Amino acid sequence: MAMPPDELLHPTPQGLYCPRGDFYVDPVRPVDKAVITHGHADHARAGHGAVLATPETLAIMAVRYGEDFTGQRQALAYGEGVTINGVDVCLVPAGHVLGSAQAVITHKGTRIVVSGDYKRRPDPTCALFEPVPCDVFVTEATFALPVFRHPPTAQEVGKLLTSLGNFPDRTHLVGAYALGKTQRVIKHLREQGYDRPIYLHGAMEKLCALYQDFGVDLGELLPVAKRSKEELAGQIVVAPPSATRDRWSRRFADPVTAFASGWMRVRARARQSQVELPLIISDHADWDELIATIEELAPEHLWVTHGREDALVHAATQMGIKAKPLSLVGYDDEDGDADTDAVAEAAS
Numbered sequence: 001m002a003m004p005p006d007e008l009l010h011p012t013p014q015g016l017y018c019p020r021g022d023f024y025v026d027p028v029r030p031v032d033k034a035v036i037t038h039g040h041a042d043h044a045r046a047g048h049g050a051v052l053a054t055p056e057t058l059a060i061m062a063v064r065y066g067e068d069f070t071g072q073r074q075a076l077a078y079g080e081g082v083t084i085n086g087v088d089v090c091l092v093p094a095g096h097v098l099g100s101a102q103a104v105i106t107h108k109g110t111r112i113v114v115s116g117d118y119k120r121r122p123d124p125t126c127a128l129f130e131p132v133p134c135d136v137f138v139t140e141a142t143f144a145l146p147v148f149r150h151p152p153t154a155q156e157v158g159k160l161l162t163s164l165g166n167f168p169d170r171t172h173l174v175g176a177y178a179l180g181k182t183q184r185v186i187k188h189l190r191e192q193g194y195d196r197p198i199y200l201h202g203a204m205e206k207l208c209a210l211y212q213d214f215g216v217d218l219g220e221l222l223p224v225a226k227r228s229k230e231e232l233a234g235q236i237v238v239a240p241p242s243a244t245r246d247r248w249s250r251r252f253a254d255p256v257t258a259f260a261s262g263w264m265r266v267r268a269r270a271r272q273s274q275v276e277l278p279l280i281i282s283d284h285a286d287w288d289e290l291i292a293t294i295e296e297l298a299p300e301h302l303w304v305t306h307g308r309e310d311a312l313v314h315a316a317t318q319m320g321i322k323a324k325p326l327s328l329v330g331y332d333d334e335d336g337d338a339d340t341d342a343v344a345e346a347a348s
Helices: 055-065 153-166 181-191 202-213 241-245 247-251 267-272 287-297 309-318 340-347
Strands: 010-012 015-018 023-025 033-035 050-053 072-075 081-084 087-093 101-107 110-114 136-141 172-175 198-200 221-223 236-239 256-260 277-279 301-307 322-325
Touching (some): 136 287, 136 309, 153 277, 181 202, 181 236, 202 236, 236 241, 287 309
Parallel strands (some): 198 236, 301 322
């Protein structure tokens, strides 16, 4: 007889807990044993006694938190399995950022897949999402509203290149998060033929170097530091979104401010952030991709961890799937969290 899913995995204040294996998945507080799906700070925190993750995620955590981010680390490559106190665990690609994984947890005939954050479209900087048949699929719901349908990525990158051609004397200042989005934007620019140097804010340099170490060729990258306004005229600069709005940005020649985020679908969000060139580029599944994934897997149960939970639970229930929100606290979107008014505008 298969084990009831709630006995294999259930939410606690620390995060999703597997009592049979005595480990947590993406815990939000320090625990003895953690399985980490990817390196974003809301899922990968320092201070755990032991961490199991892909080699890439462990390397990302070391860059972000220092080599002593955990007492013990265990690398598990995609497709490899390990047994923890009788519970089988393996990691498969999630398609979110470099090293991102879904945690596949199996015990006594029950399989639960914790997807972490994921997307379905191809990304030249990380492995493509791998669907795994399961009894329970644990999904995010960051963009789980029908209004969120991300356009083709090449189209959005093309907007940046077109603007650069139209305004060749202006610095194009692209706001992007340091892990995943920065490297993806750069790689897509290279794929579309942009072979000039791309300039980086200092906060981006270490993670870009790590991507290069793992075989993701980003081309020539140069630091912004000590460059004159004239040198950076007509160039592309990638920086944290907050830096595009502070005094740091004044060093550039009449900058065109861009922001690469799924939230750029929301007009109010772009206006509030004073973004001249919104680029709808997300590392999360959009509404259609979320629905297609649920239809493809057809799990008996769908658990929704964070995001626009209600809409996705309703849609899954209409498919005949037993769906419920877990309402986990502590997970934020690296693309920024949409406020209620902005989402309401997008849906109108």
